[in-house]
Amino acid sequence: MRLEEEFSHCDNYDEEEEPKTMSQCSIGALQQQQQQQKFVVVGYALTSKKIKSFLQPKFEGLARNKGILFVAIDQNRPLSDQGPFDIVLHKLTGKGWRQILEDYRQTHPEVTVLDPPDAIQHLHNRQSMLQCVADMNLSTSYGRVGVPRQLVIKKDASSIADAVDKAGLILPLVAKPLVADGSAKSHELSLAYDQYSLQKLEPPLVLQEFVNHGGVLFKVYIVGEAIKVVRRFSLPDVTKRELSKVTGVFRFPRVSCAAASADDADLDPSVAELPPRPLLERLAKELRVFGYLT
Numbered sequence: 001m002r003l004e005e006e007f008s009h010c011d012n013y014d015e016e017e018e019p020k021t022m023s024q025c026s027i028g029a030l031q032q033q034q035q036q037q038k039f040v041v042v043g044y045a046l047t048s049k050k051i052k053s054f055l056q057p058k059f060e061g062l063a064r065n066k067g068i069l070f071v072a073i074d075q076n077r078p079l080s081d082q083g084p085f086d087i088v089l090h091k092l093t094g095k096g097w098r099q100i101l102e103d104y105r106q107t108h109p110e111v112t113v114l115d116p117p118d119a120i121q122h123l124h125n126r127q128s129m130l131q132c133v134a135d136m137n138l139s140t141s142y143g144r145v146g147v148p149r150q151l152v153i154k155k156d157a158s159s160i161a162d163a164v165d166k167a168g169l170i171l172p173l174v175a176k177p178l179v180a181d182g183s184a185k186s187h188e189l190s191l192a193y194d195q196y197s198l199q200k201l202e203p204p205l206v207l208q209e210f211v212n213h214g215g216v217l218f219k220v221y222i223v224g225e226a227i228k229v230v231r232r233f234s235l236p237d238v239t240k241r242e243l244s245k246v247t248g249v250f251r252f253p254r255v256s257c258a259a260a261s262a263d264d265a266d267l268d269p270s271v272a273e274l275p276p277r278p279l280l281e282r283l284a285k286e287l288r289v290f291g292y293l294t
Contacts, residue, residue: 038067039067039068039069040067040068040069040086040087041069041071041083041084041085041086041087042068042069042070042071042085042086042087042088042089043071043072043073043082043083043085043087043088043089044070044071044072044073044088044089044090045072045073045075045088045089045090045091045092045097046089046090046091046092047091047092047182050091051072055070071083071085073088073090075092075097079100079101079104080104080107080108083111085108085111086111086112087111087112087113087114088101088104088111088112088113088114089114090113090114090115091182092182093124093181093182093183098117101113101116101117102117102118122292123180124179124180124181125178125179125180126176126177126178126179126180126206127152127178127206129180130147130150130206131147132287132290132292133145133146133147134146134147135290136286136290138282138283138286140278140279140282142276142278142279142282143275143276143279145279145283147208148174148208148209148210148211149167149168149169149208149209150169150206150207150208150209151163151164151167151169151206151207152178152204152205152206152207153201153203153204153205153206153207154178154203154204155203155204156203157198157199157200157201157202157203158199160198160199160201160203160207161195161196161198161199164195164198164207165195169207169209170209171192171193171194171195171243172191172192172193172210172238172243173191173192173198173207173208173209173210174189174190174191174207174208174209174210174235175189175190175191175192175201175205175206175207175249176188176189176205176206176208177204177205177206178203178204178205178206179204184253187253187255188251188252188253189235189251189252189253189255190249190250190251190252191210191235191238191249191250191252192207192248192249193243193246193247193248193249193250194247194248196247197247197248197249198249200248200249201249210235210238212237212238213234213237214237214267214268214270214271215233215234215235215236215237215271216231216232216233216234216267216271216272217231217232217234218230218231218232218274218275219232220275220280220283222280222284222287222293227277227280227281227284229274229275229280230263231263231267231272231274234255235252235255
């Protein structure tokens, strides 16, 4: 099926490599270099997948030229024994790691932790994450920001069809894991075409009505006043003919992964046009009001 073909290129994007940590001698040299050149030292605790995609040599070189050094945090050693750091950048999950960061923040208030665990806890649950956007009811002359109609299923796959019927959701439905913890499983996405196939889904999950969107989505990154938008290929539109003939559940491991960049693709202008800047600025403002941005 064309859906499966369009996302096969993301399957091999997550090859694992172990990050290189610094020895005690290297740390001593780092401290001396930091003092002499006034570098900002960023200690990072990321998955090997994130390290591979984020810490490219060109990026590290550019950062060094700007006075920023990236140093891998050794997760097998106490965090307080490492550094000194000006910033701790992390993308790990779990209660143990969260407690380590909370303790570190208490003993090192001078270090900026990105992001503080308590500030991003609600983002690990798709229900609470999406509900804030729905509650905004943001509508301007430049457009509207909303969430497709959705339903949370916490258990019992056999009851999904009845719950969908009762909620009045229209097929096809997108199924996403309820927990968004950065794991490979949390990135899985399924598209269910018929009610009978709904029982094949695995709760807990969030079901959303699928909205045709030209096969392209936009990822919006907001840091302070800076707003960056990138295009990514997404699920293609579902036609009425396809909906009448296709049944089953189709699974996609990594929709909109970095390998699916559509920034340089030859797209229809009506699909490729970026969201209006004023709308994004208003969205950022509302997210701050709701406490989702600082």
